[in-house]
Structure formats: C-alpha cells, structure tokens
Amino acid sequence: MRILVVEDDKDVAAFVVKGLKEAGHAVEHTDNGRDGLFLAASENFDAIILDRMLPGGIDGLRLLETLRAQDNITPVLFLSALGAVDDRVKGLKAGGDDYLTKPFAFAELLARVEALTRRGKTDGPATKLAVGDLEMDLLSRSVRRGTQKIELQPREFRLLEYLMRHAGQVVTRTMLLEGVWDYHFDPQTNVIDVHISRLRQKIDKPFEQPLLHTVRNAGYMLRAEEP
Amino acid sequence: MPARRQSATNQTVIRHRRLLRPLVRSAGVRFALAYALVFGVSAFILAFSIWYSTLGLLQRQVEAEVRADEFALLEHQEIGGMGALTMAIANRMDDPSNANAIYLLVDQTGRPVIGNLDSWPRGLASTQVWYELPVRRQGVASVAVMRADLFPDGSHLLVGRDVQARAELRQILRDALIWAFGIMVALGAFGALLIRSLFRRVFQDVAETTRAISRGELSRRVPISGVGDEFDELAVVINDMLERLGRLMDGVRQVSNAIAHDLRTPVARARTRLEDASLHARSPEAMSAAIERAILDLDGITGIFDALLRIAEIEAGSRRAAFADIDLAPMLRDMDELYGAVAEEQGMKLITEINGPLPITGDRQLVQQAVANLLDNALKFSPPQGQIMFQAWRREQVVEIIIADRGPGIAEKDRVRATERFYRGEAARNTQGSGLGLSLVAAVAQLHGGTLYLGDSRSGGEAAPGLRAVLSLPARPVR
Numbered sequence: 221m222r223i224l225v226v227e228d229d230k231d232v233a234a235f236v237v238k239g240l241k242e243a244g245h246a247v248e249h250t251d252n253g254r255d256g257l258f259l260a261a262s263e264n265f266d267a268i269i270l271d272r273m274l275p276g277g278i279d280g281l282r283l284l285e286t287l288r289a290q291d292n293i294t295p296v297l298f299l300s301a302l303g304a305v306d307d308r309v310k311g312l313k314a315g316g317d318d319y320l321t322k323p324f325a326f327a328e329l330l331a332r333v334e335a336l337t338r339r340g341k342t343d344g345p346a347t348k349l350a351v352g353d354l355e356m357d358l359l360s361r362s363v364r365r366g367t368q369k370i371e372l373q374p375r376e377f378r379l380l381e382y383l384m385r386h387a388g389q390v391v392t393r394t395m396l397l398e399g400v401w402d403y404h405f406d407p408q409t410n411v412i413d414v415h416i417s418r419l420r421q422k423i424d425k426p427f428e429q430p431l432l433h434t435v436r437n438a439g440y441m442l443r444a445e446e447p
Numbered sequence: 448m449p450a451r452r453q454s455a456t457n458q459t460v461i462r463h464r465r466l467l468r469p470l471v472r473s474a475g476v477r478f479a480l481a482y483a484l485v486f487g488v489s490a491f492i493l494a495f496s497i498w499y500s501t502l503g504l505l506q507r508q509v510e511a512e513v514r515a516d517e518f519a520l521l522e523h524q525e526i527g528g529m530g531a532l533t534m535a536i537a538n539r540m541d542d543p544s545n546a547n548a549i550y551l552l553v554d555q556t557g558r559p560v561i562g563n564l565d566s567w568p569r570g571l572a573s574t575q576v577w578y579e580l581p582v583r584r585q586g587v588a589s590v591a592v593m594r595a596d597l598f599p600d601g602s603h604l605l606v607g608r609d610v611q612a613r614a615e616l617r618q619i620l621r622d623a624l625i626w627a628f629g630i631m632v633a634l635g636a637f638g639a640l641l642i643r644s645l646f647r648r649v650f651q652d653v654a655e656t657t658r659a660i661s662r663g664e665l666s667r668r669v670p671i672s673g674v675g676d677e678f679d680e681l682a683v684v685i686n687d688m689l690e691r692l693g694r695l696m697d698g699v700r701q702v703s704n705a706i707a708h709d710l711r712t713p714v715a716r717a718r719t720r721l722e723d724a725s726l727h728a729r730s731p732e733a734m735s736a737a738i739e740r741a742i743l744d745l746d747g748i749t750g751i752f753d754a755l756l757r758i759a760e761i762e763a764g765s766r767r768a769a770f771a772d773i774d775l776a777p778m779l780r781d782m783d784e785l786y787g788a789v790a791e792e793q794g795m796k797l798i799t800e801i802n803g804p805l806p807i808t809g810d811r812q813l814v815q816q817a818v819a820n821l822l823d824n825a826l827k828f829s830p831p832q833g834q835i836m837f838q839a840w841r842r843e844q845v846v847e848i849i850i851a852d853r854g855p856g857i858a859e860k861d862r863v864r865a866t867e868r869f870y871r872g873e874a875a876r877n878t879q880g881s882g883l884g885l886s887l888v889a890a891v892a893q894l895h896g897g898t899l900y901l902g903d904s905r906s907g908g909e910a911a912p913g914l915r916a917v918l919s920l921p922a923r924p925v926r
Contacts, residue, residue, distance in 0.1 A: 303753060303756065304756060304760055305757075305760065305766065305769075305812070306760075306765065309769075321753075323745070323746075323749050325742075325746075373784075375781075375784055375785075401781065401785055403815065403819070404812055405753075405757075405812075405816050405819070406750065407819045407823055408820075408823040408827070408879070408880065408884075409786070409789055409822075409823050409826050409827075410789070411785050411786065411788075411789050414788045414789045414792045415785070415788055417792075418788060437739065
C-alpha cells in the first residue's frame with residue numbers, strides 16, 4: 221500500500237515511516253501542510269496519516285477540508301495530540317475516517333491504517349463473508365464452519381462480523397470497543413478479552429485449525445492459515 | 448519653562464479632579480447626600496405644617512370671638528337701642544380680661560361715640576367683611592382683625608381684636624422654625640457624614656480583606672461586628688465565598704500535588720525498569736521485556752492524563768452542547784452483556800434488573816463511561832463468587848442506576864472525599880487504579896444535574912459492607 225505521512229515531529233515521523241515500511245508499505249513523508257496537500261492532491265495514496273497541528277500555514281483540518289472539497293476520498297487517519305472529545309468530533313466532521321490520539325502504540329496505528337484501506341475495498345453490500353471454512357450469512361444471520369452450524373448471541377455475531385470484515389488484519393481492542401460496542405474510552409477491565417475467548421470457544425474450540433489468533437501486544441486477527 | 452509651567456497647572460487641575468471625583472463617585476457620599484435630602488425635606492414639611500396649623504388656628508379663634516362679640520352687641524342694640532349698646536361696649540371695655548378687644552361706635556357723621564380706637568381705620572369701607580388693618584389705640588400703633596356693621600340710623604359699629612400679639616408670635620415661631628431648620632440641616636449633615644463613615648468602615652473592611660487575599664493572604668476574612676446587621680450578613684456571605692474559594696484553591700493545589708505525586712510513581716517505575724534493563728539486561732529478550740513494561744507504565748500515565756482532561760472537560764460543562772434525548776435502557780443492557788461475561792469469567796455474578804424505558808437528556812458516551820467506571824470498580828473490589836447488583840429504573844422524575852457490590856466498601860468518613868481526584872480509599876491502596884474513576888462519575892452526574900450517592904450495600908448479616916453506588920439523573924418527561 222502507498223501511504224502518505226504528514227507529520228512535523230521528526231521522531232514520531234521517523235518512527236511511523238520506519239514501522240510502516242517494515243510492515244511492507246510504500247511511504248511518502250512530508251513535514252508541512254502545504255507539501256502534504258500538494259502530494260495528497262497530485263498523487264494516489266491508499267491512506268493518509270495526518271497530524272492536526274502543522275507548520276506552513278495549512279493545518280491538518282484545512283488540508284483535509286481542501287482535499288475533500290476536491291472530491292478526493294483517500295482514507296485519512298488523524299494523528300493528534302488534541303485528545304478532547306470535541307477535537308475528535310471536529311476531525312471526523314472535517315472528513316477524517318479515524319482519529320488516533322498521541323501518544324499511541326504503533327500496533328494500534330498500523331491496525332487502524334490497514335483497516336481504513338480495507339474499508340475502502342469492501343464497500344459493496346456483501347451478503348456473505350468467509351474466512352477459511354468459516355462462513356457468515358448476513359441475511360439469515362447464520363454462521364457455519366464446515367458443515368457445522370454455530371449458534372451465536374447477537375453481540376457475538378457482530379463481533380465475529382467485525383473480525384471477518386477485517387480478516388487477515390490485526391484488530392486492536394480499542395477498535396473492537398469502538399466498532400462493536402460503541403465505547404470511546406478504555407475500560408479498566410479487560411472486557412474484550414473475555415468476549416473474544418467466548419467467541420473462540422464457539423468457533424475454534426471444536427475444530428482442529430484455529431482461526432482466531434491473538435497478536436501479542438496488539439490485538440487479534442482472524443486468519444485462515446498460518447502465513 | 449512655559450511647557451513645564453503648563454504641565455504643572457495641568458497637574459493641579461488633575462489633582463483637583465482627583466479630589467472631586469472620588470467625592471462624587473463615593474457611594475458613601477451619595478448615600479449621605481440622599482439621607483440629608485430626605486431628612487431636610489421632612490424637616491421642612493414638619494416646620495411648615497406646624498407654622499400653618501398654629502397660625503391658622505389662632506386666626507380662626509380670633510374670628511370666632513369677634514363674631515360672638517359682634518352678635519351679642521347687635522342683640523343689645525336691638526333690644527335696648529343705642530343706649531344699651533353704648534353701655535354694653537363700655538362694660539366690655541372695662542373688663543380687664545378683654546384687653547385685646549377693639550370697639551368703635553361712630554355716628555352718622557363719622558364722629559366716635561364710644562370705643563378704644565382713636566379713629567375709624569382707613570381702608571375699612573364695607574360692612575360684614577373681615578379686615579386686618581393697622582390701627583392706633585390710644586396713640587399706640589397696632590394691628591387688628593375687624594368687622595363693621597351699619598345701623599338703621601346711619602351709625603357704624605366696629606368690633607375687632609388686637610392681633611399684635613399674634614404677629615409677634617408669628618415672628619417668634621418663624622425665628623424658632625428657622626433655627627430648628629438650621630439645626631436639622633446640621634444634624635442631617637452630621638448624620639450623612641456618620642453614614643458615610645459607617646459605609647467607609649464596612650467597605651474598607653471588605654476592601655482590605657480582598658486586597659490582602661489578592662496579595663496571597665488567603666486566610667484573611669472580613670471582620671464581623673457581631674451586631675447581626677446587614678453589614679454582618681454581607682460579611683458572612685463574603686466570608687462564605689472566600690471559604691469556598693479557599694477550598695477550591697486547596698483542591699487545585701491538592702490535585703496538582705497529587706498529579707505530581709501520582710505521576711511520579713509510574714514515571715519512577717518506568718525509569719527504574721529502563722535503567723535496570725540498560726545496566727543489567729543479559730539478553731535481548733530481557734531488554735525488550737523491560738522496555739515493554741516501561742511502555743505499559745507510560746501508557747498508564749497517559750491514561751491518567753486522559754482521565755484528568757476528561758473530568759476537566761466535563762466539569763467545564765462544554766459537553767452540554769452535545770446533549771441529546773436518549774433512552775439509557777438499551778445502552779445499559781449492552782453494558783450488562785459486556786460486563787456480565789467478565790463477571791462470570793471471574794466467578795462472580797452480575798444480577799441485572801433494567802426497567803426501561805429510561806429517557807434522559809444527556810451525553811450517552813459520558814453516562815456509558817460513568818456506568819463503566821462503577822462496574823469496573825464493582826468487579827475490581829468484589830470478592831470471588833461475589834454478587835454484583837446492577838439495577839436501573841425510573842422513579843418519578845429521576846432515572847436511577849444502582850450498582851452494589853459485596854466488597855470492602857468505603858468507610859463512611861471517607862465517602863465525601865471518595866469523589867475527589869486521586870483519592871484512594873484504605874481498601875484501594877493496594878489495587879490498580881488512578882483514583883479518578885469516581886471523580887469522573889461525580890462529574891458526569893453533576894453535568895447532567897444529577898447526583899452520585901455512595902452508601903452501604905449491606906442488607907443483613909454479610910461481613911463486608913460493600914459499596915452501593917446510586918447514579919441519579921433527571922428523567923426526561925415523556926409526552
């Protein structure tokens with residue numbers, strides 16, 4: 221994937237660029253809003269990681285608004301030290317697809333960026349999802365693995381749906397909290413782990429090949445076979 | 448030189464203005480002037496009414512006497528003729544108690560027949576009309592109130608009273624009233640000055656206190672005279688305000704101390720780990736493990752910052768703009784499902800009773816976070832196999848969300864402080880947490896105009912008191 225990073229903090233930028241390259245992405249970096257806008261408007265990217273406070277007269281919000289005014293729908297993830305609820309709302313209103321507050325864990329950033337690009341691809345109204353021999357019918361709201369039907373609670377269904385839509389990608393706990401439970405804060409209790417382990421009981425326990433994997437220090441991944 | 452002189456005169460002008468302006472601007476002077484004005488006007492009205500009623504009464508009395516006298520004399524004339532009249536007048540003039548009476552009978556040619564006036568007063572032309580004219584009595588000038596009558600034979604009778612004494616009385620009264628008025632004005636001015644100095648004293652107290660406080664003497668208070676008057680009331684109100692501000696200041700200081708302290712601990716921990724790793728780590732694995740732990744510590748610090756910012760944001764009330772009409776019941780059922788599994792995993796039981804709908808006007812996310820904090824606490828402090836009650840219902844105008852555990856609870860004396868930032872109860876000292884959870888719940892309750900009540904959840908013979916937290920939010924009236 222081609223990712224544009226617009227970030228003026230040298231250390232953060234170097235860290236993000238290095239990490240993204242290690243994850244196998246092509247990365248362009250610029251440290252000011254003007255160049256960022258030029259690059260974003262003139263070249264094709266799969267995702268843009270955008271700081272909000274930028275030097276050069278154009279801040280992240282302005283940059284994104286200009287971009288969206290040109291009908292550019294490249295997914296944008298805000299990366300900002302402004303963490304108040306209002307800041308987040310402003311960012312999303314300006315056309316941002318996701319908002320991550322500094323300080324952040326790189327795994328979280330990577331997972332979110334990859335989820336963003338995936339979101340662009342599966343925009344069509346799919347009625348069936350499949351990962352390996354696990355199949356989900358969104359119309360009849362039924363799940364089966366191989367020949368066996370799996371009974372799921374409504375919330376477990378949504379959890380699995382989220383994981384299947386992001387199959388092959390790391391999904392962090394915060395992403396699940398936001399995407400499945402609509403929680404926008406971190407509870408002290410490891411609520412997600414408990415629900416994942418329950419889901420695992422149902423979709424993995426009776427079968428030989430596990431599909432739902434734990435990614436250390438990052439989150440979870442639904443994946444058909446070992447890479 | 449001329450320039451300097453000019454500036455000097457300018458300065459005097461300014462100084463004059465400075466002297467004058469405070470006098471006009473002073474509330475004390477204004478009150479004093481108003482007082483003097485009211486006092487003076489009332490004194491004037493009083494004096495005027497005394498003047499008017501006293502002299503008016505005298506006048507009426509004199510007129511009544513003259514009338515009676517005149518009537519009696521006319522009767523004498525009617526019964527006994529002119530001779531009887533002359534005799535009656537002579538009798539009256541002999542009566543020493545009648546010294547002020549004035550009589551004059553003249554014949555048709557205008558020659559006096561009998562009487563105590565030297566001549567017919569000039570200007571007295573009509574009969575049956577009241578006159579007040581200067582007269583001469585045995586060569587002495589005086590003033591008299593009189594009436595005249597005409598008899599059929601053409602002679603005239605004049606009856607009157609000498610009112611020279613009344614004129615003197617009027618003079619005395621006027622002098623007295625002028626004096627009294629002068630004294631009253633003096634008293635009014637004195638009272639005004641008194642009021643002004645009283646004002647000054649009180650406001651000086653307040654001004655001095657506030658000045659001292661802005662200098663940093665936060666313990667200063669407005670002195671109370673103990674009389675219990677309005678000034679004391681004002682002083683009490685101001686002192687209450689200062690007390691509250693002082694408490695807030697203490698709170699801020701406490702919070703900043705707590706921030707410094709509570710952040711120092713995890714920073715120290717992270718630092719120790721990193722230093723230890725850089726000095727002693729024998730393998731790359733040990734090194735990266737230490738670094739990972741340090742990152743967790745740093746994340747903890749970020750979490751504290753986030754929570755503090757959140758609470759500050761809520762307390763500032765800015766989130767009220769995002770209020771919407773919502774039903775809490777589905778959200779609470781979601782939370783029950785989310786936390787029920789966790790409780791079960793830990794061998795506990797979440798006993799839930801949610802009676803919807805629970806309509807409120809508020810911020811769904813904030814209420815969610817508040818309830819999550821309460822559930823987190825309950826899970827954290829419950830003993831294994833403990834039961835946690837999670838109830839929500841609408842009671843008249845209030846939506847109540849109740850979370851009760853069987854944990855160690857919060858001692859009664861600590862409950863007030865439990866919602867302070869960074870406060871950690873005795874039982875919580877050794878558990879994980881920042882001491883900000885209940886602060887946030889309280890802030891959310893306050894933002895919604897609701898309350899957070901903390902109490903015992905013990906119902907019978909349980910050993911542990913447990914904590915019963917009741918989050919009450921005003922219900923939205925359903926149409």
